Amino acid sequence: MKYRSQQSFTHAQPDKIGVLISNLGTPEAPTKQALRPYLKQFLSDPRVVEVPKVIWWCVLNLIILNIRPKRSAEAYKTVWTEDGSPLLTHTKRQAEALYERLTRKYGDDVVVEYAMRYGEPSVSTAVERLLAKGARKIVLLPLYPQYCASTSGSTFDALAHDFTQRRWLPDFRFISHYHDNPAYIKCMADKIRAHWETHGRCDKLIFSYHGIPKRYLTNGDPYHCECHKTSRLIAEALNISSDEYMTTFQSRFGREEWLRPYTDETLKGLPDKGVKSLQVVCPGFSSDCLETIEEIGEENREYFMEAGGERYEYIECLNSDDAHMDMLCELVEQNIQGWQVGDNYQQRDQLAKAIGAEK
Numbered sequence: 001m002k003y004r005s006q007q008s009f010t011h012a013q014p015d016k017i018g019v020l021i022s023n024l025g026t027p028e029a030p031t032k033q034a035l036r037p038y039l040k041q042f043l044s045d046p047r048v049v050e051v052p053k054v055i056w057w058c059v060l061n062l063i064i065l066n067i068r069p070k071r072s073a074e075a076y077k078t079v080w081t082e083d084g085s086p087l088l089t090h091t092k093r094q095a096e097a098l099y100e101r102l103t104r105k106y107g108d109d110v111v112v113e114y115a116m117r118y119g120e121p122s123v124s125t126a127v128e129r130l131l132a133k134g135a136r137k138i139v140l141l142p143l144y145p146q147y148c149a150s151t152s153g154s155t156f157d158a159l160a161h162d163f164t165q166r167r168w169l170p171d172f173r174f175i176s177h178y179h180d181n182p183a184y185i186k187c188m189a190d191k192i193r194a195h196w197e198t199h200g201r202c203d204k205l206i207f208s209y210h211g212i213p214k215r216y217l218t219n220g221d222p223y224h225c226e227c228h229k230t231s232r233l234i235a236e237a238l239n240i241s242s243d244e245y246m247t248t249f250q251s252r253f254g255r256e257e258w259l260r261p262y263t264d265e266t267l268k269g270l271p272d273k274g275v276k277s278l279q280v281v282c283p284g285f286s287s288d289c290l291e292t293i294e295e296i297g298e299e300n301r302e303y304f305m306e307a308g309g310e311r312y313e314y315i316e317c318l319n320s321d322d323a324h325m326d327m328l329c330e331l332v333e334q335n336i337q338g339w340q341v342g343d344n345y346q347q348r349d350q351l352a353k354a355i356g357a358e359k
């Protein structure tokens with residue numbers, strides 16, 4: 001059979017709403033062996049690396065996959081916990097917290113799953129779980145506040161690809177971004193304000209976002225603009241002026257030019273300009289992960305202090321903070337408007353009886 005059927009379907013099954021949250025993905029373990037397949041899957045995605053296929057196949061397989069897994073494994077070792085990868089742990093907790101909130105309001109008419117775009121549980125695994133639980137309407141929420149084709153777009157591709165092999169397509173909704181959602185901006189501003197209340201203020205606040213090749217911006221990706229808009233809105237909510245904060249881009253990969261200013265170069269240069277104390281926050285990451293804990297929390301701290309900085313504080317991501325989970329729950333609710341839960345059940349059951357096809 002070319003198309004997979006809905007194995008679990010019976011006429012007596014009410015329609016449920018399936019909420020699928022996702023994040024980038026992470027290796028199975030902080031080892032060279034586990035990094036290789038993870039990086040291969042990730043960096044083979046044409047949404048991530050937009051380079052002609054044959055050229056990129058050679059670069060990836062002959063160079064990068066022979067060097068990078070060892071280096072990345074060392075970095076992952078520094079953030080790995082007893083529960084595993086921080087990104088996976090936070091995403092799991094977020095799914096649980098979201099489920100708790102949604103079931104409080106909608107009972108068992110709503111089911112929640114989480115997925116990793118690269119690695120496990122994959123988008124297909126999560127979809128299978130949602131369908132098995134009776135989801136007939138699916139809302140996909142990639143946990144990237146700012147839209148980028150390489151992240152949010154790629155997650156959409158994975159979902160769409162999964163359904164190319166299924167007979168029965170549910171109703172879909174896709175939350176492509178929430179970079180200027182007032183509740184998200186408030187969460188970020190409150191998190192920073194709470195940090196100020198316990199630690200006081202520094203000379204500057206740095207908003208550091210994951211970078212992308214500059215070429216993607218010039219080819220029309222809205223990511224750069226959305227990052228700047230997020231920073232501006234958070235700054236407005238905090239009532240700080242444009243000389244009290246900066247937007248920078250981190251995690252450069254490869255040789256081509258990425259979005260500027262680069263976080264590492266900026267931090268190395270600030271002490272000479274008289275900026276001796278910094279607070280750094282990463283509004284583009286909904287969960288702490290390698291790129292925030294190790295790169296911002298450790299590596300960039302060293303750059304700044306070695307260049308003459310005196311005080312450096314990293315402000316954690318929203319993770320599964322109550323305020324963040326309330327905000328994400330509200331976002332999901334806004335996007336399931338008009339979907340009546342369990343609505344088709346009775347009609348379908350009556351129809352099935354009428355045609356004698358009851359199961």
Ligand SMILES: C=CC1=C(C)c2cc3[nH]c(cc4nc(cc5[nH]c(cc1n2)c(C)c5CCC(=O)O)C(CCC(=O)O)=C4C)c(C)c3C=C
Nearest residue numbers: 024025026048072087148150151210212253284289290291
């Ligand atoms: C938040 C949005 C992200 C964008 C945009 C993004 C783009 C992007 N990333 C790479 C290459 C790598 N990224 C890696 C890790 C990583 N990236 C994101 C998020 C975005 N990436 C996260 C959340 C993580 C951390 C995952 C974790 O397990 O904690 C890595 C792997 C680590 C390493 O070897 O450095 C690579 C490689 C490219 C090329 C890219 C281009 C658009």
Ligand SMILES: [Fe+2]
Nearest residue numbers: 024210251291
């Ligand atoms: Fe990345």
Ligand SMILES: [Fe+2]
Nearest residue numbers: 251290291295
């Ligand atoms: Fe990094």
